[in-house]
Amino acid sequence: PSDDNDSIYTIPVPSDSSMFGCFQILLNTSIGSGTLMVPYSYTSGIGMELVISMVFAFVAFMAMYFLIDSSQYSNSYDYYGIFKSCYGTKYMWILNLSIFLVQFGTVTIYCLWNGRLLNHLFSSSNPIIGSNAFWSFIIAAFLIFPLTTFRSISKLENFASISTFFIIMLIVHALYWMIRDIHDYGFDPDNEITVFNFRKYQVIISALSVNSMAFNCHLNLFSTLEHLNHCTRKRAHQLCAITVAISFVLYNCFGLFSYLDLFDKIKEGSSLEFYPRPNYLTKFTIIGVVIVLIVSSPLVIWAARISFINLVWKDKPSTNLKWVLVGGTLLLFAAFLASSSEDVIFFFDIVGGFLTPTIEFVFPVLFFLKIQRGAPKWKIIIAWVDLFFSVISIAACLYQAIRQIVEAATGKK
Numbered sequence: 001p002s003d004d005n006d007s008i009y010t011i012p013v014p015s016d017s018s019m020f021g022c023f024q025i026l027l028n029t030s031i032g033s034g035t036l037m038v039p040y041s042y043t044s045g046i047g048m049e050l051v052i053s054m055v056f057a058f059v060a061f062m063a064m065y066f067l068i069d070s071s072q073y074s075n076s077y078d079y080y081g082i083f084k085s086c087y088g089t090k091y092m093w094i095l096n097l098s099i100f101l102v103q104f105g106t107v108t109i110y111c112l113w114n115g116r117l118l119n120h121l122f123s124s125s126n127p128i129i130g131s132n133a134f135w136s137f138i139i140a141a142f143l144i145f146p147l148t149t150f151r152s153i154s155k156l157e158n159f160a161s162i163s164t165f166f167i168i169m170l171i172v173h174a175l176y177w178m179i180r181d182i183h184d185y186g187f188d189p190d191n192e193i194t195v196f197n198f199r200k201y202q203v204i205i206s207a208l209s210v211n212s213m214a215f216n217c218h219l220n221l222f223s224t225l226e227h228l229n230h231c232t233r234k235r236a237h238q239l240c241a242i243t244v245a246i247s248f249v250l251y252n253c254f255g256l257f258s259y260l261d262l263f264d265k266i267k268e269g270s271s272l273e274f275y276p277r278p279n280y281l282t283k284f285t286i287i288g289v290v291i292v293l294i295v296s297s298p299l300v301i302w303a304a305r306i307s308f309i310n311l312v313w314k315d316k317p318s319t320n321l322k323w324v325l326v327g328g329t330l331l332l333f334a335a336f337l338a339s340s341s342e343d344v345i346f347f348f349d350i351v352g353g354f355l356t357p358t359i360e361f362v363f364p365v366l367f368f369l370k371i372q373r374g375a376p377k378w379k380i381i382i383a384w385v386d387l388f389f390s391v392i393s394i395a396a397c398l399y400q401a402i403r404q405i406v407e408a409a410t411g412k413k
Contacts, residue, residue, distance in 0.1 A: 101355050
């Protein structure tokens, strides 16, 4: 593409939405399951989490920047098209498999959160009802599965619009408890606040996977740009920058407010699990989060199912029966995996630490480096720095996940 940022970003679909409208769409697709773990990341220190979050925000923005440039180099305006231009149809299975694993892993984490949060909410002493597995399967089978049967994605995309409400609700809840507890007990009565705690290296590694999932909207970038009116490269870049910046602010408001109230009371999991149970605001917030996870799951299953069908049946048309069976099987298997372990950190290290950054950061950089023609040197340097950081982050998260598997198998910590 030309260095002229005002050149028209040629997308063969009529555009009709303002910058703000497209920002809302992209923001809603960015906010997801990683949001709930941001307060836990703060237990490694306020400065540590802010630095990690800023680095990932920059890497996420540059990955979208490289996707936009790669699309114009290749004249392809979707993720599949760019991959095909770079590597041909022979290796398309790699992309389908990667997308399938990312989306399937994401819905597994959704099921895990549903089980943990509802079990915490009702806290029954019954061995069946009082298990995470019970709630994971009940929600998956009776509430999520019926929504996965739709053949039209437009019926599912409208559900994603409540994701912004989800993060605002979490911020309000955290701010309420912070103000209330400071009034009752004072600020940090036990002197727990830390800025950098390098001894919590396990939390630091988990923060890498959490922040990777927190800025995960790259697969939805082109479908959003299709609707941006007067879509120049400059406006496309501005949209990405605004989305990443606002996401950064929202995530860290929630994480900071939660940490400055609960401090080291936050353990592995969502901060919502560590507030007093009788409080009605907390119960309402937990129910709201579960509703968001329920209505968001079918859209994630949609992408996982499409990739799975492409892998197994190629271009053969999908019957209604196949559509329902594949979607239902993927969902129930995700609920089963979520029920096999309560270790949420393990799932985040695998999905957010390995699978998501591969699609989100590594592929866009590889696209750009392979297909660019005479790009400025500063872009090439940033691309290589992004790639190096992404590989180091993936390696660290994989190491932690493998170590957890070994510890579980040997019974040693």
